[in-house]
Amino acid sequence: MSLSLRNSKVVPALAAAGLALGITACGGDDGNAVSDAEGGGVGQRISVVATTMQLQDFARQVGRDRVEVTGILGPDNEPHEYEPTPSDAEALADADVVLENGANLDEWLDDLLSNAGSQAQRVTAVEGIELLPTEEEGFPGDPHVWHDPEAAKTMVDNVAAGLAAADPEGRATYEKSASAYKAELDAMAADIRDAFEPIPPEQRDLITTHDAFGYFVRAYDVQQVGTVLPALTTESEPSGRQIRELVQEIRAQDVDVIFTEEAVDAGLERQIADEAGAEVSTSLYADVLGAPDSGAETFIEAELANARAMAAAWQS
Amino acid sequence: MSGSVAAIAVERLSVAFGDRLVLEDVSFTVSPGALVGVLGPNGAGKTTLLRALLGEVTADGRLTLAAPVAYVPQVSDVQAAFPIDAQGVVVMGLYPRLGWWRRPSRDDRRRALALLDQVGMADRARSPFGELSGGQRQRVLLARALAQEGRVMLLDEPLSGVDTRSRALMLEVLRQQCAEDRTVLMTTHDLAEAARVCDRMLLLNRRLIAAGTTQEIFTEEVLRRAYGADVLMLDGRVGALDDPHHHTTTERRRWNG
Amino acid sequence: MEWLTDPWSSGIMRRAFAEAIMMGAVTGALGCFVLLRGLAFLGESVAHTLILGVVVAFLLGGPVALGAVGAAALTVALSSALTADQRFSVDVSMGVLLPTFFGLGVTLIALSEGYRSKLEGTLFGAIFAVTNLDLVLAAAAAVLAGATLLFAGKELALVTFDRSMAQAMGYRMRLLDLLLFGVVTVAAVVALRAVGNVLLTAMLLGPALSARLLTRTFWPMVASAAALGTLAGVLGLYWSWSSDVGGGPAIVLVVAGLFAVVAGGRAGATLVR
Numbered sequence: 001m002s003l004s005l006r007n008s009k010v011v012p013a014l015a016a017a018g019l020a021l022g023i024t025a026c027g028g029d030d031g032n033a034v035s036d037a038e039g040g041g042v043g044q045r046i047s048v049v050a051t052t053m054q055l056q057d058f059a060r061q062v063g064r065d066r067v068e069v070t071g072i073l074g075p076d077n078e079p080h081e082y083e084p085t086p087s088d089a090e091a092l093a094d095a096d097v098v099l100e101n102g103a104n105l106d107e108w109l110d111d112l113l114s115n116a117g118s119q120a121q122r123v124t125a126v127e128g129i130e131l132l133p134t135e136e137e138g139f140p141g142d143p144h145v146w147h148d149p150e151a152a153k154t155m156v157d158n159v160a161a162g163l164a165a166a167d168p169e170g171r172a173t174y175e176k177s178a179s180a181y182k183a184e185l186d187a188m189a190a191d192i193r194d195a196f197e198p199i200p201p202e203q204r205d206l207i208t209t210h211d212a213f214g215y216f217v218r219a220y221d222v223q224q225v226g227t228v229l230p231a232l233t234t235e236s237e238p239s240g241r242q243i244r245e246l247v248q249e250i251r252a253q254d255v256d257v258i259f260t261e262e263a264v265d266a267g268l269e270r271q272i273a274d275e276a277g278a279e280v281s282t283s284l285y286a287d288v289l290g291a292p293d294s295g296a297e298t299f300i301e302a303e304l305a306n307a308r309a310m311a312a313a314w315q316s
Numbered sequence: 317m318s319g320s321v322a323a324i325a326v327e328r329l330s331v332a333f334g335d336r337l338v339l340e341d342v343s344f345t346v347s348p349g350a351l352v353g354v355l356g357p358n359g360a361g362k363t364t365l366l367r368a369l370l371g372e373v374t375a376d377g378r379l380t381l382a383a384p385v386a387y388v389p390q391v392s393d394v395q396a397a398f399p400i401d402a403q404g405v406v407v408m409g410l411y412p413r414l415g416w417w418r419r420p421s422r423d424d425r426r427r428a429l430a431l432l433d434q435v436g437m438a439d440r441a442r443s444p445f446g447e448l449s450g451g452q453r454q455r456v457l458l459a460r461a462l463a464q465e466g467r468v469m470l471l472d473e474p475l476s477g478v479d480t481r482s483r484a485l486m487l488e489v490l491r492q493q494c495a496e497d498r499t500v501l502m503t504t505h506d507l508a509e510a511a512r513v514c515d516r517m518l519l520l521n522r523r524l525i526a527a528g529t530t531q532e533i534f535t536e537e538v539l540r541r542a543y544g545a546d547v548l549m550l551d552g553r554v555g556a557l558d559d560p561h562h563h564t565t566t567e568r569r570r571w572n573g
Numbered sequence: 574m575e576w577l578t579d580p581w582s583s584g585i586m587r588r589a590f591a592e593a594i595m596m597g598a599v600t601g602a603l604g605c606f607v608l609l610r611g612l613a614f615l616g617e618s619v620a621h622t623l624i625l626g627v628v629v630a631f632l633l634g635g636p637v638a639l640g641a642v643g644a645a646a647l648t649v650a651l652s653s654a655l656t657a658d659q660r661f662s663v664d665v666s667m668g669v670l671l672p673t674f675f676g677l678g679v680t681l682i683a684l685s686e687g688y689r690s691k692l693e694g695t696l697f698g699a700i701f702a703v704t705n706l707d708l709v710l711a712a713a714a715a716v717l718a719g720a721t722l723l724f725a726g727k728e729l730a731l732v733t734f735d736r737s738m739a740q741a742m743g744y745r746m747r748l749l750d751l752l753l754f755g756v757v758t759v760a761a762v763v764a765l766r767a768v769g770n771v772l773l774t775a776m777l778l779g780p781a782l783s784a785r786l787l788t789r790t791f792w793p794m795v796a797s798a799a800a801l802g803t804l805a806g807v808l809g810l811y812w813s814w815s816s817d818v819g820g821g822p823a824i825v826l827v828v829a830g831l832f833a834v835v836a837g838g839r840a841g842a843t844l845v846r
Binding site: 230236237238239240241242243244247265267268270271272274275 | 580583584585586588589697698699701702703704810811812813814815816817818819820821822823
């Protein structure tokens with residue numbers, strides 16, 4: 001049979017890409033890049049671009065008023081699914097330091113950096129941290145290291161080292177801030193353990209949207225009963241069997257609460273909760289931090305918010 | 317020409333595509349029962365004239381046709397890969413009369429079969445349209461137009477690329493239509509056939525160059541006005557070479573005789 | 574026979590089955606029109622045009638399906654305006670408009686930060702996240718498609734087969750185009766929920782292609798395509814229930830498998846003769 005099938009994939013794709021990029025680039029829009037305001041302070045600030053919100057926070061905590069931090073990801077951007085914009089490339093082009101998480105969480109950064117022709121000091125935050133192993137394709141290990149307070153401290157050290165490399169004069173400041181911040185992280189970890197104390201570890205049942213809390217459960221002695229999306233990344237879909245097994249597990253272990261996550265749609269969680277007789281609880285900050293005025297804009301605030309939500313769910 | 321109302325009346329018809337004038341100031345009338353051929357070189361506006369008569373293109377001027385109007389498009393305009401058999405095609409001619417919601421009945425299908433018989437295609441009623449030859453498809457489209465029971469029938473190049481048998485059958489049907497006082501207007505490249513078959517001819521090249529009988533049209537002077545240099549004189553007879561690359565060899569160099 | 578009835582004990586699966594059955598039937602049937610019209614690109618580009626309508630609806634806080642149909646209507650209106658010049662055919666104007674709409678949609682996505690994660694209808698669909706509201710919408714789409722085919726099915730077939738004839742008969746091309754495009758868009762919105770943007774084209778074209786090989790005339794083809802679409806939906810979900818393959822991908826793989834079987838059967842039959 002003869003059909004005049006038009007193979008128009010290429011032309012519309014190119015047209016669309018060209019149109020979208022053209023308009024966006026000319027729009028003068030900042031895209032997702034959020035910059036700190038230029039303030040007072042002596043001398044020139046160095047320009048730091050950080051991918052994840054956690055790294056953005058670490059950079060501010062360590063860099064203080066010696067740095068101007070521009071972030072790529074915001075509270076609505078899932079790191080696994082993020083598609084960079086031309087304004088991101090612009091921001092990178094002028095950066096002195098680029099902070100990336102690593103372990104393929106933000107693998108889209110590679111292309112962006114080469115396109116931007118960046119000369120910046122590049123810091124991979126997970127360097128020196130032993131990753132939880134995984135068989136999942138596309139990941140050398142579990143990238144969600146920041147949820148382990150000890151790993152977070154290593155990340156902070158890496159950030160400080162990177163800033164110092166780009167700005168040797170500030171080395172003393174960076175090391176001092178890093179120390180202070182690490183002490184805060186210790187305090188945070190202690191608070192979380194205290195919050196979990198009243199609940200026996202076997203009853204600390206965690207079901208989340210995706211497998212982002214591997215390090216958290218190890219650090220704080222929590223049971224990861226399962227995840228809705230059976231992967232380290234949110235770009236996945238569970239099969240019928242995986243859903244069936246999760247529902248069975250929830251019923252078998254008598255789990256009351258499924259936790260959703262910020263920046264991820266929660267439709268499937270609700271369905272599974274209904275089916276299994278559980279409830280859907282407040283959102284956790286799995287891959288992102290909170291929006292302005294959410295009370296969870298900093299890393300420590302977000303981790304504490306998570307812990308409170310979990311403790312409340314386990315105790316009810 | 318009888319004194320009755322014209323079946324087709326065209327007054328100062330002009331059609332433009334963008335800023336290009338495709339038909340300019342065309343006027344003619346056709347009486348009921350006439351078999352008219354529309355001739356002219358490629359790009360003369362023959363198909364556009366048909367489309368204007370069908371109301372498919374916007375035009376300046378006045379157009380009057382006796383309703384209903386039946387139509388036989390070019391076979392090449394039709395999607396031959398569509399899964400439909402000959403009978404199904406003819407039934408389509410009944411759709412406007414059936415209206416929305418209604419499905420064709422057994423009577424409708426019987427009527428379609430009878431019309432196929434008229435064009436000699438009854439034995440191929442269940443054949444997929446796409447498996448028919450060019451001439452056979454043209455006959456099926458004609459049968460479909462018959463189903464429309466038009467007072468006027470418009471045909472777009474019905475004879476081009478059609479085998480001899482199909483051509484003869486179709487012309488027989490068209491003559492029968494005219495005998496029943498219906499009016500037939502067809503565009504054609506085939507000058508010889510037009511001369512043999514048509515009562516009147518319209519010679520078109522954006523403007524109406526001439527309108528009349530064979531004798532009136534087939535002079536060197538008139539043909540030259542339409543076809544320009546592509547006029548051939550042979551043995552005192554005149555023919556026109558119209559786009560020699562485009563047509564089959566059987567159609568080239570046909571002339572009066 | 575436990576394995577047959579097991580999935581039906583799960584509410585999630587029951588809803589998924591219902592969605593897949595309705596979607597399969599609707600996309601199968603309407604896909605016949607898309608396929609035969611030679612506008613195979615229509616199926617693909619409809620999904621892209623939808624993006625524009627969906628994003629606009631999302632930004633304005635309105636129902637997504639309405640935005641999609643609105644985008645479809647706009648496309649047909651603009652196409653009509655272009656073809657009014659009489660220099661452009663419908664195919665050409667559509668070929669120009671649909672990528673343009675796609676580009677606009679992508680641009681809006683780039684400019685509106687919250688779209689990507691918050692909006693349903695991801696790359697591969699979320700058939701297990703289907704709610705009762707989704708089922709109501711799917712049922713409405715099925716009713717709409719059925720009514721359209723009952724009301725104007727033969728006319729739409731005529732337009733697909735012989736557009737010049739349809740016009741000559743006096744049918745309003747603009748309205749019929751809008752009707753077909755609108756109904757296909759609605760079907761696409763439903764399919765989007767089940768199998769996602771990337772696989773939507775497969776649902777529109779796969780069963781129709783298989784049906785084309787199995788049938789001789791048009792309405793049997795439509796019925797076969799609907800049946801094949803439904804079958805693929807049910808088999809795909811059974812497969813997903815007992816494996817690690819996601820719902821949407823499983824259904825589409827079955828569609829492809831059915832086509833392979835049909836095509837292979839035909840080829841084998843020809844060889845044997």
